[in-house]
Amino acid sequence: MNIRHVILRSLMLGALAIHLATASAADAPRVKFETTLGNFVVELDPVKAPKSVANFLKYVEDKHYDGTIFHRVIPGFMAQGGGFNKDMQQKSTRAPIENEARNGLKNTPGTIAMARTSDPHSATSQFFINFADNGFLNAPGQDGWGYAVFGKVVEGMDIVNNMAKIPTGISAGMRDVPLQAIVVQSARVLPVK
Secondary structure (H helix, E strand, O other), rough: HHHHHHHHHHHHHHHHHHHOOOHHHHHHOOEEEEEOEEEEEEOOOOOOOOOHHHHHHHHOOOOOOOOOEEEEEEEEEEEEEEEEOOOOOEEEOOOOOOOOOHOOOOOOOOEEEOOOOOOOOOOOEEEEEOOOOOOHOOOOOOOOOOOOOOEEEOOHHHHHHHHHHOOOOOOOEEEEEEEEEEEEEEEEEEEEE
């Protein structure tokens, strides 16, 4: 990727983030996930998490999540997806985004947040859905940052909760991998009502 492409992409993501930040709550985008376990819908918060929402929507638009799995599921904690295919091969991503964990949104049951490494500003495509009130993930967190919530499940939380019922094990050197693959068949933005 050349520098011109990187700059153009950054400008486009920035413009999308500004547009989303000025949108009303009634215009909050919704994304429907169709999975092998069932379907669920997340509603995004572009006002409080404009960069995270713009980033997530770009991955949805690019159909990045199609064919990915929920590769880490811990009952009573969370389900993580968005980065690996069913063969446990990691998908390539765009550059990381700025951490928006200080936006006032909390890691409560049903919320969706950006997954990251120990680097606070390392989030790319991976996300997780909280099963519980995970207050220790909120800003400022143990590392001074926390994990950025950018939306919530508004339909199909029973499907999400069912992920925690699937036995897990070790696969490709990773722990907490569901032994029955939970595959995202598609993730699409729903039309605004």
